[in-house]
Amino acid sequence: MVVVSPATSRLGIILAGCLFSFLLSHDHVVIAHAATASPAPPLSFSFDFANTSDYSLQDLRFEGDAALNGDLVDLTCNSVESKENYYCKGRMSYNHPIPLYDKSTGEVASFATTFIFAIHLIPNRTKKGDGLTFFLSTYPSRLPPESSSNLLGLISSSDTSAVGEDRFVAVEFDTYSNPWDPTGASDHIGIDLSSVTSVSTTRLPSYSLNGTMTATITFVNTTRTLEAILHFDYSNHSLAAARVKTQLPDPLDALLPPVVAVGFSAATGGNTELHQIHSWSFNSTMAPRARETPTETPTWANNVQPEQGQVHATKGRDNSLIIGGAVVVALALVVIIWSILSWCRWTRTRDSFGTGTRLKRFEYREVSTATDGFSDKKKIGAGGFGVVYSGSLKADQPVAVKKILKDSRGEFKDFLAELDAVGRTGHGNVVRLEGWCCSINNFMFWCLHRQNVKLFLVYELVPNGNLHEHLHERPEVLSWARRYKIVKGIGSALHYLHHLCKPCILHRDIKPSNILLDHDFNAKLGDFGLSRVAQYDDDTSLITAVAVGTVDYMDPLCKKHGQVKLRPSSDVYSFGIVLLEILHGENNPDLLRKLHRDQPETFVSDAADKKLDGQFDKIEMERVIVLALQCCDLDESQRPSMAAAMLFLENGGELPPATPDRSKPP
Ligand SMILES: *[C@@H]1O[C@H](CO)[C@@H](O)[C@H](O)[C@H]1NC(C)=O
Ligand SMILES: *[C@@H]1O[C@H](CO)[C@@H](O)[C@H](O)[C@H]1NC(C)=O
Ligand SMILES: *[C@@H]1O[C@H](CO)[C@@H](O)[C@H](O)[C@H]1NC(C)=O
Ligand SMILES: *[C@@H]1O[C@H](CO)[C@@H](O)[C@H](O)[C@H]1NC(C)=O
Numbered sequence: 001m002v003v004v005s006p007a008t009s010r011l012g013i014i015l016a017g018c019l020f021s022f023l024l025s026h027d028h029v030v031i032a033h034a035a036t037a038s039p040a041p042p043l044s045f046s047f048d049f050a051n052t053s054d055y056s057l058q059d060l061r062f063e064g065d066a067a068l069n070g071d072l073v074d075l076t077c078n079s080v081e082s083k084e085n086y087y088c089k090g091r092m093s094y095n096h097p098i099p100l101y102d103k104s105t106g107e108v109a110s111f112a113t114t115f116i117f118a119i120h121l122i123p124n125r126t127k128k129g130d131g132l133t134f135f136l137s138t139y140p141s142r143l144p145p146e147s148s149s150n151l152l153g154l155i156s157s158s159d160t161s162a163v164g165e166d167r168f169v170a171v172e173f174d175t176y177s178n179p180w181d182p183t184g185a186s187d188h189i190g191i192d193l194s195s196v197t198s199v200s201t202t203r204l205p206s207y208s209l210n211g212t213m214t215a216t217i218t219f220v221n222t223t224r225t226l227e228a229i230l231h232f233d234y235s236n237h238s239l240a241a242a243r244v245k246t247q248l249p250d251p252l253d254a255l256l257p258p259v260v261a262v263g264f265s266a267a268t269g270g271n272t273e274l275h276q277i278h279s280w281s282f283n284s285t286m287a288p289r290a291r292e293t294p295t296e297t298p299t300w301a302n303n304v305q306p307e308q309g310q311v312h313a314t315k316g317r318d319n320s321l322i323i324g325g326a327v328v329v330a331l332a333l334v335v336i337i338w339s340i341l342s343w344c345r346w347t348r349t350r351d352s353f354g355t356g357t358r359l360k361r362f363e364y365r366e367v368s369t370a371t372d373g374f375s376d377k378k379k380i381g382a383g384g385f386g387v388v389y390s391g392s393l394k395a396d397q398p399v400a401v402k403k404i405l406k407d408s409r410g411e412f413k414d415f416l417a418e419l420d421a422v423g424r425t426g427h428g429n430v431v432r433l434e435g436w437c438c439s440i441n442n443f444m445f446w447c448l449h450r451q452n453v454k455l456f457l458v459y460e461l462v463p464n465g466n467l468h469e470h471l472h473e474r475p476e477v478l479s480w481a482r483r484y485k486i487v488k489g490i491g492s493a494l495h496y497l498h499h500l501c502k503p504c505i506l507h508r509d510i511k512p513s514n515i516l517l518d519h520d521f522n523a524k525l526g527d528f529g530l531s532r533v534a535q536y537d538d539d540t541s542l543i544t545a546v547a548v549g550t551v552d553y554m555d556p557l558c559k560k561h562g563q564v565k566l567r568p569s570s571d572v573y574s575f576g577i578v579l580l581e582i583l584h585g586e587n588n589p590d591l592l593r594k595l596h597r598d599q600p601e602t603f604v605s606d607a608a609d610k611k612l613d614g615q616f617d618k619i620e621m622e623r624v625i626v627l628a629l630q631c632c633d634l635d636e637s638q639r640p641s642m643a644a645a646m647l648f649l650e651n652g653g654e655l656p657p658a659t660p661d662r663s664k665p666p
Contacts, residue, residue, distance in 0.1 A: 043098065043109075043288055046281035049073055059095050061263070063143040064153065066090030072118070075132060075153075075266035075275040085272045089148040092277060093141040093263025099286045100136070100260045101252050108221040108252065109286035113262070116234070118212040119175060120274040129271035131174035131209070132264060133192070134217055134228075138165045139261040149269025150178045151196060162194040167256060169193055170265070171217055171228040171244070175209050175273060189230055191246045193255060200246040204230075204239075211235035212278070221285070224248045350438045360435030366393065367437045367456050371401050381466075390461055398461035399434060403454065429493035431516060431526035432460040462524050468512035471581065480616035482521040483582050487624055489523030490515060491649055494575055495642040497525075498568045506567075510574035511553045512581060552587060553577045557636060572639045576631025583624050585609035589632045596629060623652055 047055035050071040057068070065088040066075045076088035101108040113134065121128050130150050135141075144156040144166065154170055155162050158180065162168060170192040177186040180197040187209045190198030212234035219226045227245035232238070248255060262282060266275035351361070370391035371378045381388040386404045393399055426432075437456040467486060470478045490510070497505040507514075507525065514527040555570035581587040584607050596603050604622050605614070627648055633639050640648070 043284040043286060044282070045094065046279070048279040050278065061093045061095040061141060061261075062090070063092075063141065064088070064090035066092045066266075069276075071278075073264075073277040075264055075277065076268050076272070078274065085268065087148045087269055088272070089143065089151075089153040089265070089267040091141055091143045091153055091263055091265045093137075093261045094282065095140075097139040097259040097288065098136075098262050098282075098284060099258065099288055100256055101258050102286070103253075103258060107286065108224075109284045110219060110221040111282065111284040112216065112218045113280070113282040114214065114216045115264075115280040116212060116214050116278040117173075117264075118234075118274070118276040118278065119173065119209045120276070121207070121210050122272060125271075127271040128186075128273045129176040129269050130267050131172055131176065132266040132275040133170040133172045134215070134263075135168050135170035135265055136256060136260045136262050137168040138257055139259050141261040141263055142166075143265070147265075148267045150176060151267060153265030153267045154192065155194070155196060158196050160195075167194045169226070169248070169255060171215070171226075172196075172198065173209055173213075173215070173230070176269075176271065189228060189242060189244045191226060191228070191244055193248075200244050202242050202244040204242055208232065208235075208237065208239055211237075219248070224250055224252075346440060350440075359433060362435050362437040362456070362458055364437055364439035364456075367391075367401055367458065370394075370399060374401075374403065393458075397434075398463070400459045400461045402457045402459065404457065427493055427496045429489045429522065429524055430496070431462055431524045434458045434460060459526070462516035462518050462526070464517040464519050464521070466513045467515040467517060467523065467578075467582075470517065471512060471585065477611045477613075480612055480621070484617070484620050484624070485521055486515070486517070486523040487579060487582060488646075488649055490525060490575065490578065491642065491646050493523070493525040494571060495646045498571065498642045504568065507571055507574075509553075510571060510578055512578060515578070555636075556634060567636070568642065569636045569639045572631050572642060572645070575642075575645075576628045576633075576639070579624055579628035579631065583608060583621060583628065585611060589629070592625070593629060596625070619652070623649060 045059070047059070049055060049068065060068075062068070062073075065077050066073065067078075067090075069078050073092050075090045075092060077085045098111075099109060115134065117132060119132065131152055133152050133154060135154060142165070143153055144151070146156045147153050151158060152170075152172060152174070154168055155166070158178070172190050172192055174181060174188050174190065175186060177183070177188075178196075181190075182188055182201045182203050185203040185206055187204040187206055188201050189204065190201035192198050211232070214231040214233055215228060216231075217226070217228045224247050225245055226248055227243060230242045232241070264275075264277055264280075268275075368374065370393050371389040372391070374387075374389055378389040378391060379387060380390045380400065386402045389401045389403070391399050391401050435458045437458065439454050439456075465474075494507070494510075497507060509527060510525070514525065516524045516526050518524065553574040555573040558570055577587045577589065580589060580592055584592060592607055595606050599606060604618060604625065607625055608614070608616055608621055627640070627645055631639055631645065
């Protein structure tokens with residue numbers, strides 16, 4: 001028997017711990033390496049619309065009236081004379097998502113964009129409108145349907161703020177003075193947060209937003225400052241650069257989603273002008289996540305900085321692989337450690353069942369194979385304490401396997417008592433216990449579900465049924481010679497248990513169905529499920545236990561009190577009742593006592609089982625009757641000891657009345 005000591009399980013924990021820290025440190029090295037070898041390269045793209053090989057239309061999204069027009073992009077209509085020039089709106093945006101912040105890491109991008117754009121007024125007109133913006137919005141960009149005129153292609157209403165998917169952040173280059181715009185000048189730049197009413201504005205000289213200009217817009221993640229600088233470098237008027245800036249709220253969640261679209265919008269109304277983009281460059285410190293643009297990455301990478309694009313994608317995958325791998329490894333280790341601990345605890349508990357016996361412990365596998373997986377065909381009996389299967393072990397050794405039903409407390413006290421009691425017997429009239437087996441559905445959780453522990457006892461197979469069947473169920477009559485042999489067999493077993501075992505063993509459940517027969521009609525006492533070991537070294541040390549047993553065969557003294565002192569005399573009583581049943585066919589002590597008292601002359605033939613048809617040895621029959629009646633005497637002190645009972649059966653003569661020291665071996 002292998003007992004897993006606490007030291008062994010400690011060793012298991014230490015080994016698992018070493019493995020765990022090794023893997024952790026290994027992972028650490030991999031992560032550090034990835035971080036130092038390739039510092040996160042920025043997201044970057046640039047388009048020069050004057051150079052057809054410097055951009056790809058796949059990278060651009062045009063909405064509304066926006067379109068590529070020769071060497072520039074017109075955001076609104078390009079024909080100044082046509083009617084469609086009025087109430088136009090359009091957007092051009094980058095056709096890939098741009099990460100702005102990462103909720104899981106808390107990182108926020110810094111970005112910078114520079115673009116050369118033009119606003120051209122219509123010759124000979126003093127009225128102009130409405131302006132152009134650079135915006136960030138939900139990806140992909142969606143041009144609001146009713147956003148022409150002073151709504152700048154940003155929003156459907158000037159009265160409300162955009163919410164949800166419609167939110168935006170924009171820098172406006174506005175040429176028309178609306179009621180919500182700064183007074184005094186139609187031309188101004190401003191910062192718009194989901195509304196055309198700017199949070200920050202800078203007034204410009206009238207008609208200064210006329211011609212080609214350069215704007216640079218930056219966002220710095222540490223200060224959350226969004227700033228736009230406008231240079232009038234390509235225009236004829238030599239104005240100083242204009243700026244507008246604001247600090248965006250922290251966090252950015254309320255303002256924009258983590259991934260955004262970036263681009264330009266513009267609109268015209270009853271007044272009109274041209275809004276054009278010549279070139280555009282954009283950089284961000286946050287690389288696009290490979291996962292979000294699985295199919296687009298190659299195109300994007302081909303047109304813009306191929307090496308960097310691929311590095312971003314691979315690195316993103318690497319990181320998630322490393323993190324995913326670490327999580328899996330950690331989980332696996334937890335499971336492994338838990339398994340080791342559970343297994344150690346389980347085997348320790350399992351083996352403790354067998355402590356103090358020299359019985360063999362069978363593996364569940366062996367027991368299950370022997371009984372064809374406890375198939376119904378192999379079932380040979382079922383009692384109050386378990387189901388019994390016949391089976392055959394590897395060496396063709398026939399066995400009976402008793403699957404112990406758990407008692408209400410989910411414990412196996414009776415099982416242990418049986419192991420203990422039977423394990424020490426070695427008598428021909430006691431069913432031999434070959435070993436035991438203990439299994440569990442799932443050892444991982446056994447400490448949570450102790451009642452799932454299953455216990456099995458492996459007995460020698462006693463092939464010829466039990467006494468109850470032979471007396472009452474089988475057609476052939478059990479002859480007296482066989483009955484007498486059975487009586488002596490049971491007596492001998494009880495004599496052995498009561499007097500030759502130290503400490504004495506009480507069976508406590510003697511009844512015909514617990515008396516098994518082999519082909520030679522040798523009786524074998526089985527089912528010690530209820531037996532207890534009585535500490536029987538002195539007269540007073542009788543154990544107390546809840547009265548158990550089968551009612552008909554149970555000592556009335558036990559029935560009366562419930563809690564009783566268990567004595568060998570209770571077994572003697574049950575033995576007497578069984579004898580009456582063997583000789584008379586029924587166990588009716590009162591009737592037989594009456595017969596014995598009233599008709600002493602004809603008593604023997606009246607009492608004998610009618611099935612025997614007078615075929616019996618009169619002397620033997622008389623001895624059994626006398627013994628049976630005295631054994632089931634209601635006065636405990638009149639019952640004989642098993643030693644005296646055996647002497648009487650063998651030799652006849654006087655049946656000595658019980659004496660106080662009946663317990664002592666002769
Ligand atoms: C046009 O763009 C390509 C690709 O960016 C570049 O190699 C080429 O020099 C550009 N041509 C001019 C005239 O700028
Ligand atoms: C700002 O961007 C830098 C990269 O340029 C990054 O290392 C840093 O973590 C960012 N800071 C915040 C607060 O996101
Ligand atoms: C983006 O980065 C490139 C090179 O890294 C640089 O040439 C360009 O000026 C940058 N653009 C902006 C808008 O900062
Ligand atoms: C706008 O700019 C053009 C070209 O520089 C100029 O001819 C025109 O007079 C300007 N318009 C106004 C209203 O200042």
